[in-house]
Amino acid sequence: MPPRRKLSDLDRGRAIGWLQDGVAARQLAQMLAVAPSVIIRLKQRFHAIGRVQERQRSGRPRVTTQRKDRFIQRQTMQQRAWCTQHVRWQRQQWAQVLFTDESRFCLEPADGRIRVWRRRGERFAEGAVLERQRFGGGSVIVWGGISTRLRTPLYHVVGNLTGVRYQNEILQPLVVPALQAIGPRAILQDDNAPPHRSAAVNTFIQQARVNRMLWPANSPDLNPIEHMWDELCRRVQQHLPPPANLGQLLQWLQQEWNGVPRALICNLIHSMRQRCVECLAHNGGHTRY
The missing domain is CATH 1.10.10.10 (Winged helix-like DNA-binding domain superfamily/Winged helix DNA-binding domain)
Incomplete structure (x- = not known):
């Protein structure tokens, strides 16, 4: 005991x-x-x-400590300041931004519930209820970038992403060419994850003359690529039967990433002004996004 x-x-x-x-x-x-x-x-x-x-x-x-309260206060102040600075940006300015992020996709649902993949009208069909062995589950991590003008390839991140790997595998081969294609005023948006802000990466950003956007900490509701991940997840879940292994999951993720309509991506990025408006209306707090 x-x-x-x-x-x-x-x-x-x-x-x-x-x-x-x-x-x-x-x-x-x-x-x-x-x-x-x-x-x-x-x-x-x-x-x-x-x-x-x-x-x-x-x-x-109390659920939070005083230290956590101070952190939340600093975070909301940063979000409020960032939105105040960008709320008047026009669409042509947002069109210069390459929004990037990593996301994890699981072979098995993380909530422990059992899901059945079937077509409409097959709810009680015996053939639609089949237990499938998924080879132990697991997940894949992918990186991607979107703008109103282009999307990067969806890159499979294997293992832990360090600053050196972020520079060699993502910034040099994927981000720099994308920014060059967007134009001379292109801006990189990435969050404040440790690999993104390592000394090696910061040096490379300066040497490559990459224009990087300052980003408030813990602000996923300001990043339109979060909704891109949601759309990607919905599209993969529409595959019947579901992916049997991680290789097939990655293949479908890359396939559906390329299949997302450009109009949907543009609509997500065009929502940036409204995201800023709602963030300011909530005094720097969370929004419906």
């Missing part, structure tokens, strides 16, 4: 008595079936305030 984390008022009083009689805190913790830290905190509180009862708390315990 795991040790308890709390003591009743009666046990607290008994524990203080035993401590005053010379019983060691670790021995007392074993006697009362609690962690030694419980006894140590009880002893410290008794010496500090002279009582064993915990102070009365009002309402539910």
